[in-house]
Every structure is written in structure tokens, then in C-alpha cells.
Amino acid sequence: MKLQYLGTAAAEGFPAMFCECEACERARAAGGKNLRLRTGMIVNDTVMIDFPPDVMTVSQHFGVRLSAVRDLFVTHSHHDHFDAEDLVMRRTGVFCRMKDERPMNVFMNEAAKARLDAHVGREGYDPYLNMTVIEHFGTYESEGGLRFTYLPADHAPYEKAGFYVIRDGEKTAVYMHDTGYPPEESMAYLKTLSIDFLSMDCTYGPRDNFHGHMGIPANRRVVATLREAGALKADATVVIHHFTHNCGLLHEELEAEVAKDGFLVSFDGMIVEL
Ligand SMILES: [Zn+2]
Ligand SMILES: [Zn+2]
Ligand SMILES: [Zn+2]
Numbered sequence: 001m002k003l004q005y006l007g008t009a010a011a012e013g014f015p016a017m018f019c020e021c022e023a024c025e026r027a028r029a030a031g032g033k034n035l036r037l038r039t040g041m042i043v044n045d046t047v048m049i050d051f052p053p054d055v056m057t058v059s060q061h062f063g064v065r066l067s068a069v070r071d072l073f074v075t076h077s078h079h080d081h082f083d084a085e086d087l088v089m090r091r092t093g094v095f096c097r098m099k100d101e102r103p104m105n106v107f108m109n110e111a112a113k114a115r116l117d118a119h120v121g122r123e124g125y126d127p128y129l130n131m132t133v134i135e136h137f138g139t140y141e142s143e144g145g146l147r148f149t150y151l152p153a154d155h156a157p158y159e160k161a162g163f164y165v166i167r168d169g170e171k172t173a174v175y176m177h178d179t180g181y182p183p184e185e186s187m188a189y190l191k192t193l194s195i196d197f198l199s200m201d202c203t204y205g206p207r208d209n210f211h212g213h214m215g216i217p218a219n220r221r222v223v224a225t226l227r228e229a230g231a232l233k234a235d236a237t238v239v240i241h242h243f244t245h246n247c248g249l250l251h252e253e254l255e256a257e258v259a260k261d262g263f264l265v266s267f268d269g270m271i272v273e274l
Pocket of ligand 1: 009010011080178
């Protein structure tokens with residue numbers, strides 16, 4: 001399984017668009033891995049998780065061919081994870097011309113579907129999007145045979161936000177964004193797995209935050225709980241991801257912070273091969 005981070009910041013980006021705080025100014029001055037676009041991932045070059053507002057930018061920066069994306073799995077309706085208006089650019093014959101004109105499969109919760117409905121217009125989705133409204137604990141299959149299970153997140157309580165377990169029959173990946181410390185029913189499910197890859201919400205960096213989003217102390221508790229249950233393989237790749245200026249730390253400082261934990265710190269374009 002090939003996993004590529006397309007963006008690694010929360011909604012405001014990092015450095016944040018309008019911000020002059022110390023963390024943002026330091027990130028601007030340092031550049032490189034400290035310049036973070038809004039969060040998204042592409043799996044096996046053909047399945048996207050979330051559709052952030054920077055999707056066009058990442059497609060140009062990292063050579064991601066959006067025409068090759070056959071499936072899109074949306075975590076929740078927040079605009080940094082789901083730019084509904086830009087998804088309309090997939091409308092073949094109008095905004096794009098594609099060799100393969102089959103619709104893209106989009107899996108999303110009701111709240112994300114409602115946001116998309118508001119932007120699609122009277123022409124409807126046909127023929128460019130094939131929509132599935134997903135439910136917690138449901139498992140949905142991509143065209144390439146990846147199975148995505150949608151687990152409840154501690155995030156955006158006004159909608160059924162979730163995160164994904166991804167399985168290809170051999171490897172198991174967990175993409176835990178956006179969420180606070182996983183709700184009990186999600187943790188119970190995770191404990192039954194044998195996880196090869198774990199990507200965790202780290203919006204608050206070193207800060208002690210367990211609800212809505214996580215910081216490193218919550219990340220450590222997730223890993224300790226899964227290890228204790230025997231659900232995280234000894235050689236699993238563990239990544240912290242989804243940062244803001246509220247975490248206060250630059251890339252190398254985050255790396256130093258979690259060096260003894262063995263966690264990797266995501267950066268835009270980072271590829272993990274399982
Ligand atoms: Zn987010
Ligand atoms: Zn800032
Ligand atoms: Zn969110």
C-alpha cells in the first residue's frame with residue numbers, strides 16, 4: 001500500500017493565511033517542510049482521502065494526476081477536508097476532458113453530501129460523480145479493492161464525523177483525522193486489528209488536548225492503548241499529522257519532541273510504502 005500526504009495543516013494552513021504570530025513567522029522564514037497545505041492523502045495513486053481546498057496546488061506540486069483518482073473517501077464536511085465547490089470541476093465535458101469518463105466514486109457522510117448538493121446545481125451529479133452516503137462502522141470498497149471502514153470520531157458533534165481503517169487484504173492502515181482521542185466504540189474496534197500504519201491528528205502539538213483534536217500526549221495514549229491490546233504491530237509506522245500554529249513547533253522541533261516515541265512527523269508530499 002502506498003500512502004502519500006498531499007497536505008499536512010489544519011483549516012488555516014501553516015503558516016496560517018493571515019497570521020503574524022511567532023510560529024507562523026518562524027515557519028515562513030524556515031520554509032521547506034514548514035510550509036503546510038490543508039490536509040489530504042492519496043492511496044495507491046488512485047484513491048483520495050478528503051478533497052482539501054489545496055487539491056489543485058498539490059496536484060501541480062506533487063504531480064498527482066487527479067484524473068487517475070477513481071474513489072474519494074471524505075472524513076467529514078469541514079472545508080479544509082472537503083472543498084465541495086472544487087469537486088464540481090470534475091464535471092466532464094465542461095470543466096475537464098478525460099479519456100476515462102466513468103464517474104468518480106465518492107463516499108461521504110450526510111453532512112458532506114449536503115454541502116456538495118448546495119454546489120452541484122440543477123445539472124446534478126450525472127455523469128461525473130457516483131455518490132454513496134456512508135454510515136459509522138460501514139465498510140466500503142474502492143474499485144482497486146481497498147476496503148475502507150468508517151469509525152466514529154470525537155469531532156464536529158453536529159455531524160457524524162469519522163475516520164478510516166484501510167485494508168488491502170495484507171496491510172492495515174488507520175487514518176485518524178480529524179478526531180480527538182477516539183471514542184470508546186472506535187477504540188474497541190481498533191483493538192481488534194493488527195495495525196501496520198497509524199496516522200494521528202496532532203493539531204495541538206505538545207499541548208494536552210484530548211477532545212475535538214489531539215496533541216502529542218493524546219497520541220501517546222492512543223499508541224500505548226493499542227500496543228497494550230496487541231493491536232499495533234511492533235514494526236508499525238506511526239505518524240503525527242495535521243498541524244497548526246497552535247502547536248507552536250516547526251517540523252524539526254516536532255521531530256525532536258517525538259524522537260523517543262519513534263513517531264514520524266508528516267510533511268507535504270511525504271510517501272509511506274507499506
Ligand atoms: Zn482538519
Ligand atoms: Zn500563526
Ligand atoms: Zn474538522
